[in-house]
Amino acid sequence: MAEREEPEKKRSRIEALTENMLVDGGTTSDWQGRWDHVKKFLERAGPFTHPDFEPNTESLQFLLDTCKILVVGAGGLGCELLKDLALSGFRHIHVVDMDTIDVSNLNRQFLFRPQDVGRPKAEVAADFINRRVPGCRVIPHFKKIQDLDEMFYRQFHIIVCGLDSVIARRWINGMLLSLLVYEDGVLNTSSIIPLIDGGTEGFKGNARVILPGMTACIDCTLELYPPQINFPMCTIASMPRLPEHCIEYVRILQWPKDKPFGDGVGLDGDDPKHIQWVFQRSLERAAQFNITGVTYRLTQGVVKRIIPAVASTNAVIAAACGTEVFKIASSAYGTLNNYLVFNDVDGLYTYTFEAEKKENCSACSQVPQDMHFSPSATLQEVLNYLTDSTSLQMKSPDITTTLDGRNKTLYLQTIASIEERTRPNLGRTLKELGLVDGQELAVADVTTPQTVLFKLSFTS
Amino acid sequence: MADQKTNKEQRYDRQLRLWGDHGQEALENAHTCLLNATATGTEILKNLILPGIGAFTIVDGHRVTGEDVGNKVLWVFMVLYRPNRAQAATEFLQELNSDVSGNFVEESPDKLLDNDPEFFHRFSLVIGVQLPESTCLRLGSVLWSAGVPFLVCRTYGLVGYMRLVVKEHTVVESHPDNALEDLRLDQPFTELKNHISTYDLDSMEKKDHSHTPWIVVVAKYLENWCNEHDLQVPKNYKEKEAFRQLIREGIRKNESGAPEEEENFDEAIKNVNTALNPTKISSAVDDIFNSEQCENITSQTAAFWLMARGVRDFVQNEGNGSLPVRGTIPDMIADSDKFISLQNVYREKALQDAAVVAKHIQSHLQAVGKPPESISEQDVKLFCKNAAFLRVVRCRSLAEEYSVDSFHKDTITSCMDSPDSEMVLYLMLRAVDRFYQQHSRYPGVYNYQVEEDISTLKLCVNSLLQEYSLNVNVKDDYVHEFCRYGAAEPHTVASFLGGAAAQEAIKLITHQFVPFNNTFIYNAMAQTSTTFQL
Numbered sequence: 001m002a003e004r005e006e007p008e009k010k011r012s013r014i015e016a017l018t019e020n021m022l023v024d025g026g027t028t029s030d031w032q033g034r035w036d037h038v039k040k041f042l043e044r045a046g047p048f049t050h051p052d053f054e055p056n057t058e059s060l061q062f063l064l065d066t067c068k069i070l071v072v073g074a075g076g077l078g079c080e081l082l083k084d085l086a087l088s089g090f091r092h093i094h095v096v097d098m099d100t101i102d103v104s105n106l107n108r109q110f111l112f113r114p115q116d117v118g119r120p121k122a123e124v125a126a127d128f129i130n131r132r133v134p135g136c137r138v139i140p141h142f143k144k145i146q147d148l149d150e151m152f153y154r155q156f157h158i159i160v161c162g163l164d165s166v167i168a169r170r171w172i173n174g175m176l177l178s179l180l181v182y183e184d185g186v187l188n189t190s191s192i193i194p195l196i197d198g199g200t201e202g203f204k205g206n207a208r209v210i211l212p213g214m215t216a217c218i219d220c221t222l223e224l225y226p227p228q229i230n231f232p233m234c235t236i237a238s239m240p241r242l243p244e245h246c247i248e249y250v251r252i253l254q255w256p257k258d259k260p261f262g263d264g265v266g267l268d269g270d271d272p273k274h275i276q277w278v279f280q281r282s283l284e285r286a287a288q289f290n291i292t293g294v295t296y297r298l299t300q301g302v303v304k305r306i307i308p309a310v311a312s313t314n315a316v317i318a319a320a321c322g323t324e325v326f327k328i329a330s331s332a333y334g335t336l337n338n339y340l341v342f343n344d345v346d347g348l349y350t351y352t353f354e355a356e357k358k359e360n361c362s363a364c365s366q367v368p369q370d371m372h373f374s375p376s377a378t379l380q381e382v383l384n385y386l387t388d389s390t391s392l393q394m395k396s397p398d399i400t401t402t403l404d405g406r407n408k409t410l411y412l413q414t415i416a417s418i419e420e421r422t423r424p425n426l427g428r429t430l431k432e433l434g435l436v437d438g439q440e441l442a443v444a445d446v447t448t449p450q451t452v453l454f455k456l457s458f459t460s
Numbered sequence: 461m462a463d464q465k466t467n468k469e470q471r472y473d474r475q476l477r478l479w480g481d482h483g484q485e486a487l488e489n490a491h492t493c494l495l496n497a498t499a500t501g502t503e504i505l506k507n508l509i510l511p512g513i514g515a516f517t518i519v520d521g522h523r524v525t526g527e528d529v530g531n532k533v534l535w536v537f538m539v540l541y542r543p544n545r546a547q548a549a550t551e552f553l554q555e556l557n558s559d560v561s562g563n564f565v566e567e568s569p570d571k572l573l574d575n576d577p578e579f580f581h582r583f584s585l586v587i588g589v590q591l592p593e594s595t596c597l598r599l600g601s602v603l604w605s606a607g608v609p610f611l612v613c614r615t616y617g618l619v620g621y622m623r624l625v626v627k628e629h630t631v632v633e634s635h636p637d638n639a640l641e642d643l644r645l646d647q648p649f650t651e652l653k654n655h656i657s658t659y660d661l662d663s664m665e666k667k668d669h670s671h672t673p674w675i676v677v678v679a680k681y682l683e684n685w686c687n688e689h690d691l692q693v694p695k696n697y698k699e700k701e702a703f704r705q706l707i708r709e710g711i712r713k714n715e716s717g718a719p720e721e722e723e724n725f726d727e728a729i730k731n732v733n734t735a736l737n738p739t740k741i742s743s744a745v746d747d748i749f750n751s752e753q754c755e756n757i758t759s760q761t762a763a764f765w766l767m768a769r770g771v772r773d774f775v776q777n778e779g780n781g782s783l784p785v786r787g788t789i790p791d792m793i794a795d796s797d798k799f800i801s802l803q804n805v806y807r808e809k810a811l812q813d814a815a816v817v818a819k820h821i822q823s824h825l826q827a828v829g830k831p832p833e834s835i836s837e838q839d840v841k842l843f844c845k846n847a848a849f850l851r852v853v854r855c856r857s858l859a860e861e862y863s864v865d866s867f868h869k870d871t872i873t874s875c876m877d878s879p880d881s882e883m884v885l886y887l888m889l890r891a892v893d894r895f896y897q898q899h900s901r902y903p904g905v906y907n908y909q910v911e912e913d914i915s916t917l918k919l920c921v922n923s924l925l926q927e928y929s930l931n932v933n934v935k936d937d938y939v940h941e942f943c944r945y946g947a948a949e950p951h952t953v954a955s956f957l958g959g960a961a962a963q964e965a966i967k968l969i970t971h972q973f974v975p976f977n978n979t980f981i982y983n984a985m986a987q988t989s990t991t992f993q994l
Contacts, residue, residue, distance in 0.1 A: 040617075041944075043907070044910060046944040047936075088950070107471055107474055289797075290796075291796070291800065308475065308477040308478045311510040312960070312963035314959070315507050315956070319956035320984075320987060322951075323950075323987070326950075336986075346637070346973070347974060348960055350989040
């Protein structure tokens with residue numbers, strides 16, 4: 001039978017033992033046989049290896065001493081990725097995550113323990129790996145990805161993402177595209193940082209390999225991420241039919257009206273008192289319309305837009321990503337080309353296909369995007385196009401242009417005072433705003449670190 | 461304790477949304493056995509412990525080696541004071557979730573099979589990892605007789621392999637991804653017909669007209685159509701188009717004769733295909749009704765089959781060839797009252813049908829001398845709601861797979877028409893097992909062995925194909941590759957399999973979602989996979 005020891009005592013004993021294990025306390029913390037399972041793939045020739053592959057003993061050293069990997073996200077996928085990479089020989093790893101640990105993470109984010117709740121994910125994850133895998137050095141960044149700059153991202157050989165937001169994915173995608181160097185229109189391949197991206201949802205997941213500038217990027221396949229469908233307002237406001245409609249009513253309409261926890265206090269999905277209030281009000285609303293099915297769990301799920309998650313799917317997808325990182329770093333095999341879909345609801349289903357690079361992709365195609373509008377169309381219509389089109393799906397675009405040789409802001413949402421000042425432009429026609437056929441518009445948005453250029457073509 | 465319960469609810473929240481409280485309960489009452497705490501084994505267990513499996517027992521007779529520690533998750537520290545693998549793994553895994561109880565037996569599976577085969581009877585599921593063929597077959601036979609599900613897993617270089625061995629596994633809640641609605645528009649039951657007749661589309665106020673559920677709209681127009689077409693519903697594309705047009709013409713027009721905005725009518729037109737799906741029982745469910753277990757009810761019959769029989773009786777009598785009504789309808793544009801009252805028509809019919817099914821079940825229970833409480837009303841309702849999605853998985857035994865008389869020659873041969881199909885990886889695994897049997901080691905473990913072992917392994921491949929009279933071509937490249945692997949267990953491949961296997965285990969324990977049947981091969985080189993029935 002296994003003994004049970006107090007967690008703290010155990011932790012310090014583990015650390016002491018690990019210290020003793022390090023041979024010279026420095027870089028060679030390796031014992032006999034440690035990397036045998038990795039060496040077989042680096043030091044032996046084989047019939048399916050990448051054409052550039054040569055068996056050698058230096059590859060292992062590259063993996064151990066030089067190769068730098070960035071893991072974006074330290075959640076369900078991130079924890080698995082860190083473990084996978086650390087146990088595959090990677091020792092220079094950075095991890096970025098802006099979140100802190102929540103109890104509901106513990107069913108799958110196994111680098112965290114109940115006593116870690118509230119602490120930054122990146123830091124606890126890095127700490128765990130550093131203390132338990134001798135020689136491995138994970139450096140945490142408790143930050144938003146947008147808080148780090150070009151200089152930071154440029155240092156990595158490979159970047160692997162375990163994100164839960166399409167916006168964040170597009171941002172990283174855009175960042176890596178901005179690092180590409182073109183000489184006379186030809187891509188300098190040494191400026192490419194491969195991006196491995198994984199995503200999961202319940203029992204479904206996908207993993208893809210992106211070589212920015214060369215293969216399909218995130219934006220090339222934006223239709224694979226259909227926009228979230230929100231219930232129509234008239235349904236929520238006056239003819240609810242489902243328990244979800246009742247909950248959305250309370251969240252969107254009743255909360256701002258009743259201000260139950262004070263003026264200006266927004267609904268915090270992580271506060272059980274807030275959820276309880278929404279739950280009770282939703283029950284009342286549902287009762288008015290004879291709707292059944294409102295539960296606390298459903299309420300929380302709707303308010304927080306919760307996506308169900310389990311350890312197994314995250315393990316599978318992270319492992320697939322980890323395998324690709326290893327292949328790229330070692331050239332041991334050709335990589336996944338380039339998109340893997342996984343679903344284990346009924347048996348286990350995988351589908352592998354090559355996503356195609358879009359010729360006119362707004363992110364990676366290097367050409368200004370075409371836009372067709374009548375000169376009597378309003379700026380609002382242009383704005384709607386930017387947000388509603390499935391291939392653009394912008395969130396809150398800022399539009400500027402050059403008029404009479406000077407920079408002019410047509411509409412900017414992200415700064416309140418400028419939004420107010422430029423709001424009247426939305427109602428004006430493109431002709432009234434002084435725009436001409438062929439006008440170049442520069443659009444900035446949270447979905448990309450670089451501005452996107454559009455070319456306006458007037459229709460009759 | 462109230463605190464502990466809420467904490468568990470919070471901790472497991474994200475997974476409770478997938479398998480519910482009852483699924484979680486089943487998981488917490490399960491006790492699984494893992495043979496061999498290798499990287500693959502510990503990963504599988506990790507993914508069962510995190511969601512809260514009740515208990516696990518590791519059986520492993522190995523000592524810990526340096527190589528073990530390289531690829532196993534983070535129990536480096538264990539090497540120095542817990543040199544046996546079973547104990548080391550148990551202690552580390554235990555840390556992941558204090559609700560789970562862990563045990564270990566420091567013994568080789570073969571020894572256990574020699575001395576105490578009944579040891580395995582106590583488990584909900586046995587997971588065997590990196591087992592040599594002979595041990596696997598022995599264990600398979602013991603577990604098959606005892607009726608204990610057996611999941612075989614192995615990671616071999618960049619290849620992952622899983623084999624499920626379970627005589628019969630029933631699933632009520634299969635949670636299909638794309639379930640067809642059960643609307644009965646092609647054969648409306650009385651209460652639905654009555655409800656539809658309370659609508660007079662032509663005389664309705666505009667607001668009511670545009671907020672009538674599309675189901676009602678389609679039902680109305682279908683009535684008209686059937687009256688004009690010899691009581692036949694639209695059958696082919698041409699007729700369906702004509703039917704759509706009929707509905708389109710029903711859209712109210714404004715003063716200038718242009719059609720108004722009536723989203724519910726748009727929905728009706730869009731859903732004509734769905735609406736006209738014939739109400740019929742799938743072959744999978746038919747097979748269940750025709751099974752021997754459903755036919756011969758005894759006092760030993762499991763609840764699943766008793767309920768299936770109850771539904772079958774219903775289908776053959778009160779149901780007039782159809783299953784009990786499911787009782788759910790999709791959301792649609794409508795005002796609250798109209799939607800709720802329509803929904804209630806379906807709901808009440810479902811309750812009614814379930815009650816009739818329950819009566820049938822009760823009479824069977826009585827006939828075999830079992831108390832009426834043996835099957836609860838709640839269970840019957842759940843069963844009826846899922847009647848269209850019932851699944852039964854029956855796997856062939858390992859003995860059947862390996863016997864020259866009963867192995868699936870056709871499956872293997874036809875798959876090998878594509879010589880790079882995952883089937884070649886299966887054949888290679890069988891070949892390396894043969895190699896192990898003959899040489900007590902796997903090919904290419906040490907660098908100096910690789911070259912020589914290629915020709916030896918090739919002989920094993922040939923003898924395998926010969927023994928089974930398989931006229932297929934196994935490319936030399938694969939023989940070379942499998943020697944190259946040197947029976948390595950790379951962590952990422954072990955981890956992939958760890959996730960895949962754990963979820964199959966959870967399916968077996970919770971009886972929700974559908975397990976694979978029966979051989980799964982993962983190719984990490986190409987990132988592809990296939991499932992074969994062998």
